Amino acid sequence: MEILNGFLEALKGLYSDSGLSALAWQNYVMIAVACGLMYLAIKKQYEPLLLLPIAFGMLLVNLYPAIMAPPSTDLIEKTVYEAAHEGQVISYATTTLNGVEYYNVPTNGGLLYYLYQGVKLGIYPPLIFLGIGCMTDFGPLIASPKSFILGAAAQIGIFITFIGAILIGFSPTQAGAIGIIGGADGPTAIYVTSRLAPELLGPIAVAAYSYMALVPIIQPPIMKALTTKKERSVVMGQLRPVSKLEKIMFPVIVVIVCAILLPSAAPLVGMLMLGNIFKESGVVERISKTAQNELMNIITIFLGVTVGATATGTVFLQWKTLGIVGLGLLAFCMGTACGVLFGKLMYRFSGGKVNPLIGSAGVSAVPMAARVANKVGQEENPGNFLLMHAMGPNVAGVIGSAVAAGVLLSILQ
Amino acid sequence: MANITLAITILLTGFAVVFAVLLMLIGIIKLYGTIIYHIQNKAKPPKGKAVREEIEETSPAPQPAVVIETAEEDDDALIAVISAAVYSLYSSSQVRIKSIRKAVTRTNAWRNAGLSDNVRPF
Numbered sequence: 001m002e003i004l005n006g007f008l009e010a011l012k013g014l015y016s017d018s019g020l021s022a023l024a025w026q027n028y029v030m031i032a033v034a035c036g037l038m039y040l041a042i043k044k045q046y047e048p049l050l051l052l053p054i055a056f057g058m059l060l061v062n063l064y065p066a067i068m069a070p071p072s073t074d075l076i077e078k079t080v081y082e083a084a085h086e087g088q089v090i091s092y093a094t095t096t097l098n099g100v101e102y103y104n105v106p107t108n109g110g111l112l113y114y115l116y117q118g119v120k121l122g123i124y125p126p127l128i129f130l131g132i133g134c135m136t137d138f139g140p141l142i143a144s145p146k147s148f149i150l151g152a153a154a155q156i157g158i159f160i161t162f163i164g165a166i167l168i169g170f171s172p173t174q175a176g177a178i179g180i181i182g183g184a185d186g187p188t189a190i191y192v193t194s195r196l197a198p199e200l201l202g203p204i205a206v207a208a209y210s211y212m213a214l215v216p217i218i219q220p221p222i223m224k225a226l227t228t229k230k231e232r233s234v235v236m237g238q239l240r241p242v243s244k245l246e247k248i249m250f251p252v253i254v255v256i257v258c259a260i261l262l263p264s265a266a267p268l269v270g271m272l273m274l275g276n277i278f279k280e281s282g283v284v285e286r287i288s289k290t291a292q293n294e295l296m297n298i299i300t301i302f303l304g305v306t307v308g309a310t311a312t313g314t315v316f317l318q319w320k321t322l323g324i325v326g327l328g329l330l331a332f333c334m335g336t337a338c339g340v341l342f343g344k345l346m347y348r349f350s351g352g353k354v355n356p357l358i359g360s361a362g363v364s365a366v367p368m369a370a371r372v373a374n375k376v377g378q379e380e381n382p383g384n385f386l387l388m389h390a391m392g393p394n395v396a397g398v399i400g401s402a403v404a405a406g407v408l409l410s411i412l413q
Numbered sequence: 414m415a416n417i418t419l420a421i422t423i424l425l426t427g428f429a430v431v432f433a434v435l436l437m438l439i440g441i442i443k444l445y446g447t448i449i450y451h452i453q454n455k456a457k458p459p460k461g462k463a464v465r466e467e468i469e470e471t472s473p474a475p476q477p478a479v480v481i482e483t484a485e486e487d488d489d490a491l492i493a494v495i496s497a498a499v500y501s502l503y504s505s506s507q508v509r510i511k512s513i514r515k516a517v518t519r520t521n522a523w524r525n526a527g528l529s530d531n532v533r534p535f
Binding site for chain 1: 419424
């Protein structure tokens with residue numbers, strides 16, 4: 001009989017420790033959401049490099065919430081602890097409650113809590129920018145600096161969405177974090193959100209990466225609605241060749257201008273340009289390769305998993321998540337529309353030499369947005385190759401969204 | 414009301430700062446681009462002549478076997494692409510393409526063994 005009671009007690013203990021009793025219904029819903037995102041990442045290949053780790057982080061934290069738990073202190077009765085750790089020199093602080101002495105025994109946090117510090121302290125996004133800088137060719141932008149105007153125009157969506165978010169009741173810092181989704185730049189969105197509204201990190205990261213993956217679906221209808229067939233058919237002249245010296249000077253000049261005028265943008269722009277000078281100088285090939293391959297892959301894993309791990313059921317399953325998703329889409333559409341409208345202005349002022357479709361690429365999302373501009377242009381004229389022309393506004397958009405992030409941080413932080 | 418005021422302030426500030434910074438970059442890039450272009454062009458002889466000489470010097474004599482191979486394939490599209498790339502690179506109509514031949518890589522057994530050793534899957 002005693003054995004049977006012991007067996008039942010053991011089973012009860014196991015049940016109370018298991019997820020079956022500890023998890024709330026929200027966790028089960030989030031497990032389903034994580035599985036859905038994994039399906040999109042694997043089967044549909046929607047931004048799989050980030051969506052897959054994000055989805056798996058989401059799955060892990062909802063199965064075992066303690067994996068994101070911060071370190072804490074357990075109060076253990078002094079006599080009990082000493083009996084269990086006989087002979088050990090104990091140097092913990094003590095607390096006395098109702099005449100009983102307790103040791104304050106520190107316990108470690110969960111694995112993902114420690115990895116998350118890279119997001120919380122704003123370390124991972126600039127490191128991702130370092131790798132992006134190593135992979136980016138700013139040649140088309142240097143050859144056609146007016147592309148910067150389109151990169152700036154596409155950032156207007158960020159600020160218009162900010163107003164929308166304020167109007168539906170978000171706080172100013174939360175509205176800033178939601179608006180930055182319109183920059184269509186994952187690391188920038190995560191960086192700004194971790195600074196302004198870390199509680200919204202999960203929904204904002206998922207919304208930003210989902211919309212970036214959906215660029216080929218979201219942008220073409222807006223581009224077609226705002227342009228005429230004649231405008232879409234414009235064949236642009238060839239870009240001038242850019243010398244190596246110009247390419248080497250570009251990152252130095254950009255970082256000097258941005259860091260002096262807008263210090264808040266310096267971590268992002270600075271690392272982007274550091275990566276770029278690694279690439280363009282041609283004298284540190286090993287470092288450049290490491291930054292764009294191994295380092296970036298490692299950071300991508302940590303960033304994805306830990307950002308996904310912020311999406312617990314209680315945080316994610318709220319009405320405001322729907323608001324974030326809706327406003328994120330608005331930001332994205334507004335950015336695309338503003339880029340195309342400025343492209344139309346440039347079409348008029350240049351006497352029909354600029355194809356307005358390249359303005360849509362100003363929303364970052366490198367290089368997907370440039371490819372979409374090229375594809376939509378080729379639907380009108382299969383011999384029209386806009387890719388290199390669209391890469392100018394595309395990389396200008398990366399700098400533009402980092403500058404916009406700097407503006408939001410300096411005003412709201 | 415305070416939030417609306419803040420929102421409009423941020424809209425105007427953001428719009429102005431992003432455009433100001435990027436317009437300033439346009440100006441600086443155009444300026445240094447022009448300066449570098451002039452410095453580098455001063456140091457060079459007239460472009461058309463230089464390009465022609467360079468092309469003629471660097472184009473090796475056609476190798477009959479390879480030329481025949483290309484001619485047999487009659488790959489007009491390939492010739493058009495190569496011509497377009499050459500004209501695009503030198504931005505000049507002064508360039509004459511005398512021949513196009515396939516680059517034959519002569520490899521030896523040691524090189525092949527080293528290559529396969531390095532690219533072998535783990």
